[in-house]
Amino acid sequence: MDSTVARRYATAIADATLNGGNLEQVAKELESFAELMKGSEDLRHALLNPVFTAAEREKALGAILGRLGLSEVTTRFLKLVGSKNRFAVMDAIARTVRRLADTRAGRVRAHVDTASPLSADAQDSLRRALEKRTGRSIELTVAVDPSLLGGLRTRIGFTVLDGTLRSQLDGLKESLLRAE
Secondary structure, rough: OOHHHHHHHHHHHHHHHHHHHHHHHHHHHHHHHHHHHOOHHHHHHHHOOOOOOOHHHHHHHHHHHHOOOHHHHHHHHHHHHHHHHOOOHHHHHHHHHHHHHHHHHEEEEEEEEEEEOOOOHHHHHHHHHHHHHOOEEEEEEEEEEOOOOOEEEEEOOEEEEEOOOHHHHHHHHHHHHHHH
């Protein structure tokens, strides 16, 4: 249910940006707002707790939005989300808007786990190789995972490219067991 609601709201804001809005900016602002909600128990309490009346929640939201300096499109959208009592799915909305913005820009996000840090040149080379493979622009996020013995594991959407030493050793083990 939450993903359906998030998709509906995300599609609405994406459509609203077709007429002069900037979906990339809106996506960044919604991600920031979702992070702010995650990081502030007081904010979550003020926006989600049914103890507060709709007018009190609207007043709290207005005070917050006034300080954040968000675009008019994002501000109106957040007020709509608040009026419909949908802040519980704000994180899902922000993630869905990000995916729509990436799709519109012809970009995909790739997350890479490595056994040791990659140099800037290695990251750039990896990005170019992934762009060649996917035919799309890649937004690369790299994290060090010390539990990996070596190599790297890349996630692009639902696709996992596992070039870790552990997966290669497991493949070798399976091949040897089948050969017996």
